[in-house]
Amino acid sequence: MITHWAILSGIEGNLRALEAVLKDLQRQRPPVTTLYVLGDIIGLKGQNDAVVQRLQMPDLEPLEPQICIGWWEEQCFNLFGVGMSGEVPELIAEQGEAAVGQLWESISRSSVQWLRSLPFGFHELDCLLVHGSPVSASEVLTPATSPALLCDRLIRADANQLFCGRSGELFDCWISAEGLTAEVRTLDGTEQQAFELPQRRLIGVGSVGRQLGIASYVLYQPGSNYLKQCVIRY
Amino acid sequence: MKYAVMSCIHGNYEALNAVLLDIDRQRVDQIYCLGDLVGYGPYPNAVVEMIRSLDIPTCQGCWDEDIVMGLNACECSYPSQLAEKRGRRAHEWTNRMLHPEVREYLAQLPMTLRQGNLCFVHGSPNSQHEYLLPSMHGFAALERVLCAQADVLFCGHTHIPYVRHLRDGKIRVQHSSANPQEFQASVKMIVNAGSVGEPRHGRPNATYVIYDTDTQEVTLREVPYDYQKTCAAILEQGLPPIFAWRLARGMEFAERADDPHHVCQR
Numbered sequence: 001m002i003t004h005w006a007i008l009s010g011i012e013g014n015l016r017a018l019e020a021v022l023k024d025l026q027r028q029r030p031p032v033t034t035l036y037v038l039g040d041i042i043g044l045k046g047q048n049d050a051v052v053q054r055l056q057m058p059d060l061e062p063l064e065p066q067i068c069i070g071w072w073e074e075q076c077f078n079l080f081g082v083g084m085s086g087e088v089p090e091l092i093a094e095q096g097e098a099a100v101g102q103l104w105e106s107i108s109r110s111s112v113q114w115l116r117s118l119p120f121g122f123h124e125l126d127c128l129l130v131h132g133s134p135v136s137a138s139e140v141l142t143p144a145t146s147p148a149l150l151c152d153r154l155i156r157a158d159a160n161q162l163f164c165g166r167s168g169e170l171f172d173c174w175i176s177a178e179g180l181t182a183e184v185r186t187l188d189g190t191e192q193q194a195f196e197l198p199q200r201r202l203i204g205v206g207s208v209g210r211q212l213g214i215a216s217y218v219l220y221q222p223g224s225n226y227l228k229q230c231v232i233r234y
Numbered sequence: 235m236k237y238a239v240m241s242c243i244h245g246n247y248e249a250l251n252a253v254l255l256d257i258d259r260q261r262v263d264q265i266y267c268l269g270d271l272v273g274y275g276p277y278p279n280a281v282v283e284m285i286r287s288l289d290i291p292t293c294q295g296c297w298d299e300d301i302v303m304g305l306n307a308c309e310c311s312y313p314s315q316l317a318e319k320r321g322r323r324a325h326e327w328t329n330r331m332l333h334p335e336v337r338e339y340l341a342q343l344p345m346t347l348r349q350g351n352l353c354f355v356h357g358s359p360n361s362q363h364e365y366l367l368p369s370m371h372g373f374a375a376l377e378r379v380l381c382a383q384a385d386v387l388f389c390g391h392t393h394i395p396y397v398r399h400l401r402d403g404k405i406r407v408q409h410s411s412a413n414p415q416e417f418q419a420s421v422k423m424i425v426n427a428g429s430v431g432e433p434r435h436g437r438p439n440a441t442y443v444i445y446d447t448d449t450q451e452v453t454l455r456e457v458p459y460d461y462q463k464t465c466a467a468i469l470e471q472g473l474p475p476i477f478a479w480r481l482a483r484g485m486e487f488a489e490r491a492d493d494p495h496h497v498c499q500r
Contacts, residue, residue, distance in 0.1 A: 143407060143409040143412075146377075146380070146381075147405040147406075147407050147415065147417040148373070148376055148377040148380045148381075148405060148417070148419070149377055149381070150405075150407065151373045151374075151376075151377060151405050152373065152374045152377040155371050155373060155374050156374075171409065171410065172409075172410055173407060173408060173409040173410065174407070174408040174409075175405065175406070175407050175408075176405075176406050177373050177403060177404065177405040177406070178403075178404055178406075179402050179403060179404045180372040180373055180376065180400060180401070180402060180403035180404075180419075181372075181400075181401050181402055182372045182375070182398055182399060182400050182401070183398070183399045183401075184368040184396055184397070184398045185396060185397045185398075185452075185454070186368070186394070186395065186396045186435070186454070187395060187435055187441070187454050187456055188435075188436075191368075193372060194372075195371060195372030195373055195403070197371075197373055197405075
């Protein structure tokens with residue numbers, strides 16, 4: 001059986017978009033064997049608790065969704081006082097003051113508790129799957145990001161493929177680096193060094209729920225490195 | 235211009251005095267300090283008062299930050315539970331001993347200092363807690379200098395002085411069907427000032443660096459001092475004896491976190 005992953009992100013509480021994508025997944029051939037959801041399950045698109053419950057439903061099997069936290073989940077943890085910080089400056093800066101009350105009202109404590117059990121990301125085969133970057137769920141990586149920063153994040157990823165969802169964009173880009181020489185002098189002598197970064201891949205998995213009426217995600221076959229970008233209207 | 239750059243004094247007044255005397259003899263134009271004035275050592279107040287009295291531009295180190303903000307780094311910052319226990323004891327002792335005005339001074343220290351194309355940080359431009367080791371992947375090191383928007387990045391935190399020249403790095407980004415973008419880095423330099431008060435380069439001598447802006451030459455300085463005096467004071471103050479033991483040896487690999495790039499989400 002071919003290993004076939006569906007990787008999505010950014011549902012943002014948009015249950016209709018999620019249902020449309022799940023329906024689309026059922027039509028895929030070869031069949032999807034694993035479903036990765038790279039965070040931003042919740043947001044301000046209306047039905048956070050319903051989306052959380054939908055992802056917990058047994059009728060998704062055999063997909064066994066692998067779900068990690070995203071930027072919205074981190075804002076939610078901070079808002080409910082169970083995060084790294086008791087404040088939400090990022091939420092206010094990005095979504096405005098009103099978002100604080102809206103997010104608070106839109107999700108139950110039991111959903112927050114379940115979200116807190118989710119990991120930061122997944123290291124599977126030679127792939128790292130995270131919401132933002134290996135550094136944080138807040139960081140946005142796209143092909144337009146500074147090349148040196150992309151290089152650093154791919155070195156930290158310790159993987160050939162880095163999947164991320166924070167930007168909400170679909171993209172597929174390859175990064176390589178070569179020719180860097182370094183000389184290190186210490187009190188005890190001098191050492192010459194040479195560095196390269198063999199070709200690595202950065203993949204943006206799109207967004208299921210951010211844009212009303214249009215959902216995007218990717219399909220990936222680890223055995224062949226085949227990647228398909230999917231855009232559906234609902 | 236000649237700049238002397240020092241770091242990681244760690245409450246070691248004897249070592250600081252010896253280094254300042256050596257700097258006097260080198261006829262420098264300006265001294266910079268990269269933080270960690272306190273922690274481990276027995277004279278935190280005296281060290282801060284000396285730095286303040288000489289009006290030395292100083293950035294905030296990880297110990298300085300922890301004393302001000304509270305010790306809330308995760309266990310990943312320590313190589314072992316024993317090291318964590320020792321660190322906490324030293325933190326509590328330092329916290330008890332500090333004068334209020336010294337604490338205020340530490341609180342207002344900036345994370346970064348700049349002088350033209352030079353940038354001064356304690357650990358890295360990202361965090362006071364990140365180690366820029368000489369073995370760090372060259373392209374990762376290059377990114378740290380570039381994100382500091384500098385040509386020369388001065389750092390400390392590792393307690394081992396080094397100069398690292400980075401040359402000729404080329405990065406290629408190929409996005410779908412678009413033309414590949416190529417980025418060519420210019421020559422960059424990372425200078426680690428080592429440690430005045432808690433050296434870890436295998437010898438007990440204090441270390442610091444001198445940078446000449448005209449020739450771009452870096453001199454690594456090693457200064458002998460009476461470390462036995464500091465060791466005796468560590469024991470007298472009831473600080474963990476292992477601090478004295480490793481100070482007397484310039485112990486390598488001491489207290490370094492398992493993951494040098496780990497930065498606690500605070």
